[in-house]
Amino acid sequence: MAAVVISAMHMSTGVDFEMSAELAKLLRRADDLTKWVVGCAGSAFKSAPLPTIPPEQTGVFFGTSFGPVETNFRFLDTLLDDGEGQVSPTLFSHSVHNAAAGYLARIFRIHGPAITLTAYTWPFLTALQQAVMAVSTGVVRRALVATGEMPSPLLADAGRQLAGSQFTDGPFGAVSWIIDRFSEEREGKQHIAIKHLEIDETPCDAAVLLTRSGEVWSCNGRTDEQTTGVLDYAFSLTDQIQKNRGGQMNEDFLWSIKAPFGQARLALAMIKG
Amino acid sequence: MAQPVNKKRSVTITGMGCISAAGRNVEEHFYAIEQGVRNCQQVPAWLFNTQQAYPVYPASQEALTEIGHKLLDTVGAGVSTHSLGRTALLMLSAVAEAMDMAGLTIKDLQKKRVGVAMGTTVGCAFNNEDYYKSFRQGDHPGLNPVIDYLNGNLAYLLQNILGTRGPSLVVTNACASGTDAIGIAGDWISSDLCDVAIAGGADELSRIAYNGFISLQLTDLLPCRPFDRDRQGLNLGEGAGIVFLEKGEDVVRRRIFPLGWLLGYGICADAWHPTAPHPEGQGLLRAVTLAAERAGTGLAFDLINAHGTATRANDIAETNALAAFLVGHEKTPIISTKGITGHTLGAAGGIETILTLSALRRGSTWGTAGCVNIDPDFRIAPQNQSQKIELSGKIGLSESLAFGGGNSALILEAC
């Protein structure tokens, strides 16, 4: 099995990119979630090396907990307010969880697998696991691994009722990684290889899947830190790797996370081209 | 009984279970296909209230079958059927049948690494209208619907009910979800990520998706007519279709009869449009080609179970792709089973995998229920409903298309 390296990563909380007229046209019907995910993926692709990989050799793996939850409610609004026969087909088609992945495939010309995975635990890690499998077994040479969440007043209200002031609503936005099959032509440069990723989910009180109370991550055995927002695990993981990137990542990198709903570990190592 | 174990046949299907408007187990489904039973009706009041006249294919009101009840009884306390949504109950009914067929008990499973890959569409959305209505008026309704929603992740739920551990995910690739879940689970087995994989899809009829499809003008006021020149759209259905996958050598060791093998899986994005398939079915053509390459079967299929939803756009795109794919094999029998089950969304790929494998095992099946006059515009002709088809071999293909431009295909061999 081929080694898999992380070629680029980007995270954003909302729209932090200049939308070209062409992109605005392509995204005219898209909801915020899709816009954030597309913008974030665009920034990641921009900084990824190896510009030309055939579209068939690229896949997209999108993981999300709640997906376009508010778009579904906007659709429901048209049903409740305007009645049957008056609902918006555009909102309906954008209320499915794989709407964002469809846009990613269209906008970035991805013709390989496009898979959306839904989990309340760590959907970004689940998507990463599937993407690593697809790259290491040769199904694709490159994968875009992404996650994204949008704010939902309904879920925030439920979270506050369940966890009181402990509940953290957000931050929301998107995280994108580009992972590649490691190839010899990348001479001389250091690359971050994914050595091992393991996710073990365990049963817990369903409320915790929303409140995430008791979720704690640690990096190379140092300082445990609390995360409570729905995307915090993906943000903090990406942040830790980026911090370690500036030449200091000589040692192996081990990131792990624990919560009442399970645990996960990601091991990375530097390899030389 | 010794079966040849080679790499190609490493992913063995040892159990299958399904439930839909066509029946409450695999056998009833096959009977419905043989007899051309089409349980297509106006939306029953017990499902939801609607003024719309578009018919649907509802599964039985009691979504949990006898064997499903037995499974929950074995698990004992802690699982209350009240807190389980209809989608979850449909899934459990199919899981129980498949588990029984595979000759596995919960105790057996708890000793193994069990992967769960489930496809759904409705099952992942918060669809409690009463809660939402009251919330948007500024009230704080009781939180039970939110808790049920959080409890409703099908893969997490099933692992917790069975008390098993292993890779676990829910695929939400719209109408191709069930097919993708089985394809992913097959990859887990061949990569030795688990010993047993439980895979397929489940979905219930919901007022929300029902109105959504109507607004897209994709539904027919009559029972659907896949591949017919007069087809006007799909009818929604509901159900679940689940298979158990195991490694070839484990099946030999357990001395059980395999039902068949999963030989190949292909998935490719259209990168085209949010709701319409690529008119030439380009993504589908790539997906079936990829699946065939991985399976190493060439193009000699004995049966193709198409997506065949009966929308104008799907059926033309799909036959275009198949015409380009089956060069030199234009006589391959092509059918759609949507006229028997309705379009069960995330469950469709699971149910159709089972119907394909069942037909291949029996060596015969029937043409497309609801199709009288094949659309003359098609470049390749599927089988219409008057035809009984004798199959010449054991290898078949089941395919799915989805919103967002998803295309997926599984290649199956019957034992």
Added chain:
Amino acid sequence: METIKNKIKEILVNDLKIQGVQPSDISDTEPLFEDGLGLDSLDAVELVVLIQKHFDVQIADMEEGKKAFASVEALAAYIKEHQAD
């Protein structure tokens, strides 16, 4: 007739979110679909709902819709013809 046309142009920009144009930029005779304003099959079914909502006019099927959606002018004429007095 002018009021209907202007309302349609507003719907195209505000509801269907056609990018880079103002309602006043849209000509009465420009094709709405493909090479014209670039609308597609999903916009077509959305437009059916929007016309019903704003004008209380039902476009019974897509064959009729195709003719009505030829241009702003054609659509305005269709609405005028089918609007209750």
